[in-house]
Amino acid sequence: MKNRTKLPNIYIGVVTAVLYLPIILVIVYSFNESKISSVWGGFSLKWYETLFKDKAMFQALLNSIVLALSASVAAAVIGTLGAVGFQKVKMRTKGAVEYLSMLPIMIPEIILGMVFMTFFALLGLPFGMTTLILAHTTFCVPYVYMLVKARLVGMDKSLTEAAKDLGASELRVFVDITLPLLMPAILSGMLLSFAMSLDDVIISVFVTGVNVNTLPIKVYTQIKTGVTPEINALCTLMLGATIVLVILSNLLSRIGRPKEKK
Numbered sequence: 001m002k003n004r005t006k007l008p009n010i011y012i013g014v015v016t017a018v019l020y021l022p023i024i025l026v027i028v029y030s031f032n033e034s035k036i037s038s039v040w041g042g043f044s045l046k047w048y049e050t051l052f053k054d055k056a057m058f059q060a061l062l063n064s065i066v067l068a069l070s071a072s073v074a075a076a077v078i079g080t081l082g083a084v085g086f087q088k089v090k091m092r093t094k095g096a097v098e099y100l101s102m103l104p105i106m107i108p109e110i111i112l113g114m115v116f117m118t119f120f121a122l123l124g125l126p127f128g129m130t131t132l133i134l135a136h137t138t139f140c141v142p143y144v145y146m147l148v149k150a151r152l153v154g155m156d157k158s159l160t161e162a163a164k165d166l167g168a169s170e171l172r173v174f175v176d177i178t179l180p181l182l183m184p185a186i187l188s189g190m191l192l193s194f195a196m197s198l199d200d201v202i203i204s205v206f207v208t209g210v211n212v213n214t215l216p217i218k219v220y221t222q223i224k225t226g227v228t229p230e231i232n233a234l235c236t237l238m239l240g241a242t243i244v245l246v247i248l249s250n251l252l253s254r255i256g257r258p259k260e261k262k
Contacts, residue, residue: 023239026232026235026236027232027236027239029229029232030047030048030229030232030233030235030236031043031044031045031047032044032047032229032232033046035228035229047228047229047230047232047233048233048237050228050230050233051230051233051234051237054230056213056218057215057218057230057234059213060213060214060215060217060218061215061234063129063212063213063214063215064198064214064215064216065198066129067129067132067133067136067197067198067214068136068193068194068195068197068198069194070133070136070137071133071136071137071140071193071194071197072140072190072191072193072194072197073190074133074137074140075137075140075141075143075144075189075190075193076144076186076189076190076193078137078141078144079140079141079142079143079144079145079148079189080144080148080182080186082101082141082145083144083145083148083149083152084148084152084174084178084182086098086149087149087152101141101142101145102142102145102146104138104139104141104142105139105142105143109200109202109203110202112139112203113135113202113203113204113205113206113207114206116131116134116135116138116203116206116207117206117207120134120135120207126209127207127208127209127210127212128208128209128211128212129209129212131207131208131209132204132207132208132212132214134207135203135204135206135207136197136200136203136204139196139200139203140193140196140197143189143192143193143196144186144189144190144192144193145189146189147185147186147188147189147192148182148185148186148189150185151181151182151184151185152182155178155181155182159177159181160173160177160178163176163177198215198216199216200216201216201217201220204216204217205217205220219231
């Protein structure tokens with residue numbers, strides 16, 4: 001019996017090691033003096049100095065942040081309006097249309113990237129930030145749509161009906177009641193869209209221009225010539241920024257909460 005009770009702990013330990021050991025190694029080797037990651041040459045901050053001097057890397061990071069923010073905001077607007085609108089629409093083809101709206105997350109990215117490239121070429125759009133935002137918004141919309149739709153299903157309809165009985169217009173009901181109740185789902189969809197856009201490589205390769213480079217593409221192209229510890233330093237800084245944002249988010253979420261009575 002004692003051996004059986006130890007199995008879950010061993011399983012959790014193995015899974016935790018597999019997930020977090022590579023992250024720890026990336027952090028450790030970002031302070032490595034040697035250019036070869038497999039060889040420890042002593043503690044050094046030179047790769048962080050090299051990173052801060054690399055203007056191309058920071059420009060790629062800035063492009064990725066602008067792209068992810070633009071795509072997530074646009075996807076939030078389109079996905080929210082689509083979910084709210086489809087809830088009120090009653091037609092036989094509603095299910096088929098909703099299924100078609102989910103296709104961007106079902107189709108393999110390489111096929112989706114080729115489709116975007118062909119479509120933008122037919123329209124005569126110059127490849128660059130505009131085509132990147134359009135493409136990323138398209139595959140981010142379903143994530144917001146699904147979360148908002150699930151929120152709408154669990155929402156109490158008596159609140160909106162009561163507001164209408166009191167004389168509120170459709171727009172007033174949406175702004176004052178529906179939108180605040182949907183905001184957690186919208187923000188979750190935006191965060192998920194931001195992460196998916198920031199991480200995308202395949203679609204971005206097909207629709208980016210010569211003068212626009214995103215961080216995933218920049219890192220991917222450097223793999224061919226060998227990844228230097230400069231990339232480890234960048235990953236460490238991004239990981240630290242993510243941890244700070246999570247801590248701040250938790251602290252802000254506690255503000256205004258009623259204190260528990262002892």
